[in-house]
Amino acid sequence: MAERLRWLGAALLAFAAPAASAEPETPPLRIVILGSGTPVPSRTQAGTAILVQAGADNLLFDCGRGCTTRLAQYDPALLPRIDRLFLTHLHSDHVVGIPDLWLNGWTQGRAESLRVWGPKGSGAMMAGLRKAFAADIGYRRADGIPASDVGIAPAVTTVRGDGVIYRKGDLSVTAFAVEHGDIPAFGYRIDRGDVSVLISGDTAATPQLARYGRGVDVALIEVASPPMTAYVRRSFSAAQAQKILALHLGAEDAGDALADMKPGLALYYHSVAGEAADAALLAATRTRYGGRVAVGRDLMAIAVYPGRVVVDPPD
């Protein structure tokens, strides 16, 4: 509650600041890191999931472990209102929360289809989930609770290459292919009016980040921090570790990408967070990049105004 009040205070101050202008300020584009974690279960980090709110529009990017729990922590009324889901790729740590989002959102009142955009295989995955949960769906439909079947029918759009995949008014989502081994994988750029956000998805170093992310207000960048890299080396054979690490940005790779992109604010996700881990990650980044960068945490909220980014808790 204290944090909420602090956030509210910061937001009110932010609204109060440009009082000289007669034009009411457009509400910010809001980003909430629901899950900042990795495939490894954690007490403090849910699996990858990032919420972008543009007024009443809620766009969810990936739906990893614990996504619905974090949604409830952020706003208990939000679950049935999430009906647009963008998947970066189909590794399980990015999609394992979908059944709960999809089914529970329906039983709690989502009257619309869950619309899903994702790479090749997304349609088969959603059809497979429908089969896997056929018993539950059948019980609920027989009971007529919820009354409408519409919310249980997912509508999947396969993302096949770079380009705008979603547009509503001045809000748009652009997909761009990234490098994640041999699997189809995308990053996403969100634009609304004068503000822009890039979500890297899981990727090795690729010029696509600078191509799509140069000068964005906020860049959410996946990274394998030094402690995460050490964990992978400890836990897998040398050949396996090399293969895994080649799928991701190391701290120096991320620093190089940020030096090319020069975002207003960079936030890392998809790595092990903690005081020592964050310090090691940021120290390694600083050897390549001197701009504003922080390590994302679960439930960190970012308000993006034209030319101004406010983070709660502060970066």
Ligand SMILES: [Zn+2]
């Ligand atoms: Zn992945």
